[in-house]
Amino acid sequence: MTFVTRWVIGVGVYDNPADLSAKSWTVMRFSETEQNGKLEWLIRKDGCMHCEDPGCLKACPSAGAIIQYANGIVDFQSEHCIGCGYCIAGVSI
Structure with missing residues (x-):
């Protein structure tokens, strides 16, 4: 996938909503890490x-x-x- 294609369709994230704003005071942030060859999710509440x-x-x-x-x-x-x-x-x- 090229940068232009990624920019047009956006990068897939699970954050919900995408970021804090004047209308959304809480967001769940998801991060992917690899531990011993396995995918691990790190989830944190931000607000x-x-x-x-x-x-x-x-x-x-x-x-x-x-x-x-x-x-x-x-x-x-x-x-x-x-x-x-x-x-x-x-x-x-």
Whole structure:
């Protein structure tokens, strides 16, 4: 398969969704490795880390879209989201 063909049809991945965004806060990342001639899957969940000082909360211009509870949980309230994506830009990790 040539680079052009791969670019046009895309590279097959199992990540779901393909990446984090302002509309998807959790992604399952899949990696393939070879161990002793056998295929091994490494799967990891990537998403909100419930930071002590959440950059997403500071960056969000929409009051109430991202909140942090007293117990540290960072939560998203979709009804207050304006879809600007600043939350993603504000994440430092």
